[in-house]
Amino acid sequence: AAGVIQSPRHLIKEKRETATLKCYPIPRHDTVYWYQQGPGQDPQFLISFYEKMQSDKGSIPDRFSAQQFSDYHSELNMSSLELGDSALYFCASSQLAGWSTDTQYFGPGTRLTVL
């Protein structure tokens, strides 16, 4: 069965650079969630999209932006990178149907290292 695809899997950047993380949801899934997991921490919700519109927002820095495209893939753009942005970034997808939603399926994550 198809799973959530994230690219790249590993990314190394310098401070103050920009990074773009991509997420390709499971086919027919219309909702995408982004989570950030710092070293030794639990994953924290950043932002979610449903049908290309932002549906919820968590503790996402103003330096970060994200969007969902017409093919439902999503990109997380991170600018002015800081050392503290080094983390594992997970994308999850689900299918919203009416007032309910299917479970979230998580991708393998992108490990971002900021030097």
Place this chain on the structure above:
Amino acid sequence: KQEVTQIPAALSVPEGENLVLNCSFTDSAIYNLQWFRQDPGKGLTSLLLIQSSQREQTSGRLNASLDKSSGRSTLYIAASQPGDSATYLCAVSTSGTYKYIFGTGTRLKVLA
């Protein structure tokens, strides 16, 4: 605001023991609860998903229960093996928002 707590934070047991991991949440209006396993530096492996209308789910040596009224879930691991060593996370999806709020995890080590 939903808060999720896991006890214990760390656990070390000899191989073969049955063990219970606990997850508590403050808002009982949940949509579902999911248990994950995470190996060091790796991604999240989904173990069991319990919908809010369900009381328990089983998969192999794993059994997860849910008591919404008391805001608790337990993950029972039977006959533990060294390969079970990992961090176990519970995550709660609250009705209306669907985003997951994760617990702080239980770091399990099973000794051979």
